[in-house]
Amino acid sequence: MTALSGRPLVAAETWLDRIGIPHSLRWGFLAVLVFMTGNGVESNFISPHMANALGSQAALVPTIIMLYGVAVTVASYLSGALSDLVGPRRVMALGFACWVVFEVLFLFSLGTGSATAIFATYFFRGLGYPLFAFAFLVWINNVAPTKSKGTAVGWFYVMFTGGLPTFGSLFALVFIPTFGGGATGESKTLWASIALVTLGFALVWFGVKEPSGSQRSAPAHESTAKVLTSGLRLLRTEPRVLAGFIVRLINTAPQYGMFVILPAVIGGQLGWTQTQWLMMTVIVYASNIAFNAVFGAIGDKWGWVRTVRWFGILGSALGLLAWWYVPHLVAPGSDWGYWLSVLAGVVFGILLAGFVPMGAIMPALAPTHQGAAMAMYTTAAGGAAFLGAAVVAIVLPWGGNTGVVWAFVALYGVAFALTNFLKVPEDSSRNRQH
Secondary structure, three states, X not given: OEOOOOOEOOOOOOHHHHOOOOHHHHHHHHHHHHHHHHHHOOOOOHHHHHHHHHHHHHHHHHHHHHHHHHHHHHHHHHHHHHHHHHOHHHHHHHHHHHHHHHHHHHHHHHHHOOHHHHXXXXXXXXXXXXXXXXXXXXXXXXXXXXXXXXXXXXHHHHHHHHHHHHHHHHHHHHHHHHOOOHHHHHHHXXXXXXXXXXXXXXXXXHHOOOHHHHOOOOOOOOOHHHXXXXXXXXXXXXXXXXXXXXXXXXXXXXXXXXXXXXXXXXHHHOOOOHHHHHHHHHHHHHHHHHHHHHHHHHHHHHOHHHHHHHHHHHHHXXXXXXXXXXXXXXXXXXXXXXXXXXXXXXXXXXXXXXHOOHHHHHHHHOOOOHHHHHHHHHHHHHHHHHHHHHHHHHHHHHHHHHHHHHHHHHHHHHHHXXXXXXXXXXXXXXXXXX
């Protein structure tokens, strides 16, 4: 649209734009929150629930979850590459379809106790949420202005983490006992999660009309194969993108790893209950929600890389150690010990938000190939689930739970060193201003 002068009309800035949420995508942010709440319902009980369904084959659960992480990683890459090819709106629809179809099949397979069926359906369901959520993150990067891009990414993670695991765990906390408790209550709660995922999809499909979401962003002359492999080629030719990929991969790996080991430790071995563990998770990741947008804004002002290095990496490493050791140092099963353990987890949750600016750093590392860079960012974000489960599967047999925690701390050390390669022009201009 143009004015009589021939100049394009610019939409008036709304209060949402001023706080970093592009107004045209507003319903999409809510959609991510609702969809990821449905996806996150299972996050803190799926491991023991599958073990119960598998019976004598329960030892396969860590492997099943690790391979689920492989599916998440593949879909995370495709979310960026396919968004370049056909637009993020269509990719989100594909993610919704994958999630619902294979969730239904997965729930039926749990009833059979077949390890093969459980593995196959859970694996393919893992393609769903990355295609939905990370395609929307690509959409955000396409629409948000540079000056507030870090904040917009922060708001995305407010919604993403708000659903997985925070509101998802809260939903489980309320509905498992409502549906009768135990395995039956858990199963009915999983069925109910499908309604949340469907509502999330409806919000974005009918509520967001921003036109670029349905358009190809890759150059018209590039073949489908070239577009789909552009991220992998960028990883090979641009070392800084590779460094950023590894840092983002490490970012939330401990979160997914702790989902595997902590339910049995907090909700059993140390004298507390599953309900208390679920409540702890809600509180810990609620703190993360509150600070995702804050650290996005800090990154926009103080520097993206600085924020990641000192708050995200160093802070998260210290917070992770506190969340593991404090529950073991307090009196088992005590109320005061529980709340002190929750506080330690909150420290981890808050400082984990320090990684938010990575969503702005990655496309800035390859300004002429931003779509490919985002494909690798989303791959790393999804791959964190695989890495977290893989560290548990590899280290747990010989290092125990404590060895797993220190393995994650060592990975944070690697990420700290790699931040020396993450230099972007936007940070340089901020440093000159300060």
